[in-house]
Structure formats: C-alpha cells, structure tokens
Amino acid sequence: MSRLLGIKGLLAVPFVLHSQPNAALTDVRTDDTVSNARRRYAEIMRDVEQLVNDHIEHQRRGIPERSKLKLLVPSLSIFFTPLMLEEAFMAQDARRAISSRRFVSPSFNDIRLILNTAQIMSLVKGGPLKLVTFDGDVTLYDDGASLIPSNQVISRILDLMSMGICVGVVTAAGYEEAKRYNDRLHGLLEAVHNSESLTETQKKNLVVLGGEANFMFRFNSQVPHLLEPVPRDMWALDEMKAWKDEDITELLDISEATLRDSVKTMRLKADIVRKSRAVGIIPQAGTKFFREQLEETVLAAQKVLELSDVGRRLPFCAFNGGNDVFVDIGDKRLGVACCQRLFGDIQGLNTLHVGDQFLSISGNDFKTRMVCTTCWVASPAETVDILDEFLELASR
Numbered sequence: 001m002s003r004l005l006g007i008k009g010l011l012a013v014p015f016v017l018h019s020q021p022n023a024a025l026t027d028v029r030t031d032d033t034v035s036n037a038r039r040r041y042a043e044i045m046r047d048v049e050q051l052v053n054d055h056i057e058h059q060r061r062g063i064p065e066r067s068k069l070k071l072l073v074p075s076l077s078i079f080f081t082p083l084m085l086e087e088a089f090m091a092q093d094a095r096r097a098i099s100s101r102r103f104v105s106p107s108f109n110d111i112r113l114i115l116n117t118a119q120i121m122s123l124v125k126g127g128p129l130k131l132v133t134f135d136g137d138v139t140l141y142d143d144g145a146s147l148i149p150s151n152q153v154i155s156r157i158l159d160l161m162s163m164g165i166c167v168g169v170v171t172a173a174g175y176e177e178a179k180r181y182n183d184r185l186h187g188l189l190e191a192v193h194n195s196e197s198l199t200e201t202q203k204k205n206l207v208v209l210g211g212e213a214n215f216m217f218r219f220n221s222q223v224p225h226l227l228e229p230v231p232r233d234m235w236a237l238d239e240m241k242a243w244k245d246e247d248i249t250e251l252l253d254i255s256e257a258t259l260r261d262s263v264k265t266m267r268l269k270a271d272i273v274r275k276s277r278a279v280g281i282i283p284q285a286g287t288k289f290f291r292e293q294l295e296e297t298v299l300a301a302q303k304v305l306e307l308s309d310v311g312r313r314l315p316f317c318a319f320n321g322g323n324d325v326f327v328d329i330g331d332k333r334l335g336v337a338c339c340q341r342l343f344g345d346i347q348g349l350n351t352l353h354v355g356d357q358f359l360s361i362s363g364n365d366f367k368t369r370m371v372c373t374t375c376w377v378a379s380p381a382e383t384v385d386i387l388d389e390f391l392e393l394a395s396r
C-alpha cells in the first residue's frame with residue numbers, strides 16, 4: 001500500500017511537467033509530450049526497480065533495515081524476487097494509455113496493475129512458479145458467490161495444473177465439512193475431475209485451505225464431494241501444533257465480547273456467528289453496513305486482542321469481509337505456508353498468492369506478503385487477466 005502510494009507520488013512529477021491538458025485549447029505546440037511523459041515514467045520505474053534490487057542485496061546480506069528503500073518506506077515487507085517494473089510499465093502503458101492521458105495522472109490502480117505485471121514477469125523469468133494460492137471471495141468469484149462451471153478462471157487454473165504447478169484455495173471461509181467447500185467451488189472441482197489432460201498426480205496438486213489456515217482438504221476423484229481432509233500432521237506448521245484449545249476458546253471469547261460491544265454501540269442489525277475457529281458478525285436480512293462501521297468493528301477487535309495476553313500467544317486475523325467482520329484463529333501467512341509445506345517446502349520465490357484484501361489495516365490477504373510473492377486484484381476478471389499474462393509469457 002505505501003509502496004504503491006510512493007510510486008504514485010514519484011510519477012506525479014512528470015505528469016505535471018509533461019502532460020498537456022491545454023493541447024485542445026491552443027495552437028502553440030511543444031515537443032512530443034506523450035513520448036516525453038512515457039520516457040520519464042519509464043525512467044522512474046527503472047529507478048524504483050534498481051532500489052528494489054538494492055534492497056534485495058541488503059536482504060541477502062542480512063541487513064534489510066539499512067537499504068535506501070526501507071528507509072524511505074518503513075512498512076516495506078520482504079522481496080522474494082526482483083520486480084521488472086520498467087518492462088511492466090511499458091506493457092500496462094500500451095493497454096491503459098497512461099502516458100497519453102492529459103487530465104488523469106497515474107492512479108493507484110495503474111500502479112497496482114504495473115506491480116502485478118512486474119511480479120508476473122519476474123516469476124516467469126526467475127521463479128520458477130511452483131505454487132499459486134488464491135483467495136476466494138472477490139478473487140475467484142464475486143463476494144458471497146460460488147465458483148460455477150462458467151467461470152473463466154477454471155480453464156486457466158487447469159492450465160497451471162497441467163504445467164505441474166500446485167494450486168491452493170486459501171480462503172477465510174471456514175467449514176469443517178468437504179460438502180460446504182464443494183458447494184462453493186464445485187465448478188473447479190468438477191472441471192478437474194472431468195479433465196482428461198491432467199494426470200492423477202497433477203489433480204492431487206489441488207488443495208483447499210479454509211478458515212485462513214484451519215481446515216485442509218485435497219482433491220480426490222474417488223471420494224464424495226471430490227475433497228478429502230488432509231491429516232493435520234502433514235501440513236500444520238510446528239508453531240501451530242503448539243496451539244492450546246483453552247487459548248483458542250479464550251481468544252474467541254474476547255473477540256465475541258468486542259464484536260457484541262460494537263454491535264451494541266453502533267446499533268448494528270447484525271447476528272453473531274460463532275464457529276470452532278472463528279467468530280464474526282453477519283448482516284441481518286436486507287442490511288448493508290457502512291464501510292466505516294465495519295472498519296470500526298475490525299479495529300476495536302484488533303486493538304483489544306493485541307493488548308490481551310492470549311492475543312500475543314496466538315496468531316489471529318480480524319478483517320472486514322465487505323459486509324461482515326470475522327476474527328479467525330490463524331491468518332493467511334500461515335495458510336500459504338501450510339500449502340508450501342504440504343507440497344514439499346516450496347519457497348517464497350516459487351509461490352504466488354493472488355488476493356483482493358491487501359489494505360494493511362483490515363485486509364486478510366496482507367499477511368501473505370511475509371511468505372510469498374503476491375498480486376493484488378480488484379475483481380475475479382483481473383485474476384483471469386493475471387493468469388493469462390502468466391500463461392502467455394510462460395509459453396514463449
């Protein structure tokens with residue numbers, strides 16, 4: 001987020017200096033403003049690319065806190081790969097006509113998409129990509145919807161799997177039974193089941209991890225609902241094996257109390273949902289919460305938990321799901337790391353997580369940045385675009 005805003009600020013300068021908003025109003029001609037703007041934007045992206053390389057060198061030497069980029073952007077996370085920002089800028093400029101624009105400066109979305117493209121390019125060039133994890137809602141399907149057979153993402157995921165790439169759906173949606181995941185993901189599961197080009201081994205490279213990092217299922221053509229639970233020993237990290245049931249109950253009790261308090265103080269028309277590894281508020285029929293109410297509820301829960309003893313012992317994730325708020329035991333950093341472990345200790349530079357929730361305060365995909373490379377999408381259509389970009393570049 002702050003990296004994005006930093007780059008946006010840098011690009012604002014050439015926009016002011018080179019764009020020509022008065023071109024339609026006057027005959028006085030200056031130089032070719034489009035190519036000037038493009039050249040300056042590209043130079044800036046190259047400079048940032050070099051800052052990233054410099055930071056990676058500092059990481060390699062074990063002194064990441066001393067890099068220039070870290071000094072400029074203290075919230076910087078780990079870089080698992082370089083970012084091909086200049087080339088990515090040229091590719092997105094060709095699509096989005098960024099340097100031809102005279103009134104609208106390079107936006108947050110322009111830069112988010114340039115970063116995504118740069119990440120994909122770097123993974124194709126370096127990587128190699130061995131594992132892709134996807135968030136569910138808003139990344140694979142619309143909020144609250146299901147992955148139905150007509151979803152465009154299915155054929156792309158099958159293409160990844162046919163290259164031997166492992167796939168995980170790492171979703172906050174937490175259910176203990178395979179049937180519930182089949183209800184949400186049946187389009188994908190049936191397509192994998194019916195595929196004649198995927199080998200049985202490749203088919204087994206599909207897992208679903210629900211409740212952030214709590215319930216893992218693996219594809220199996222032979223079982224009802226096409227998903228079978230994976231024994232916890234095979235995927236849970238050592239730090240998770242040490243979790244105590246009393247701590248889980250205590251953390252959920254505290255969360256439930258703060259959620260109830262938010263419902264009461266803001267007079268929300270909400271129901272409380274308590275599960276074995278999560279507690280949340282969901283809207284009563286016909287209710288749409290305001291974003292501010294959702295954020296307030298998240299922040300209140302987060303603060304109380306952070307200050308509690310049990311909140312220091314147990315990782316948790318409080319997040320705004322669009323029209324609900326959940327506190328889950330564990331988070332997606334663990335979720336992705338569990339997938340990496342199951343598939344044979346796959347490294348961060350060989351893993352990509354695609355998600356929509358990367359706003360640091362209330363997003364549940366944010367923490368995956370600590371264990372792998374990431375792409376930040378705003379819709380399922382953008383997920384399809386990213387996969388097309390990868391598949392196209394990888395086939396060259």
Ligand code: IMP
Nearest residue numbers: 135136137171172173174278321324326
């Ligand atoms: P994601 O985008 O795939 O991570 O799914 C997040 C959404 O799953 C939330 O906004 C909720 O609507 C829904 N959900 C259902 N059960 C749970 C749960 O146990 N914890 C968190 N979210 C849940």
Ligand code: MG
Nearest residue numbers: 135137138356
């Ligand atoms: Mg999501």
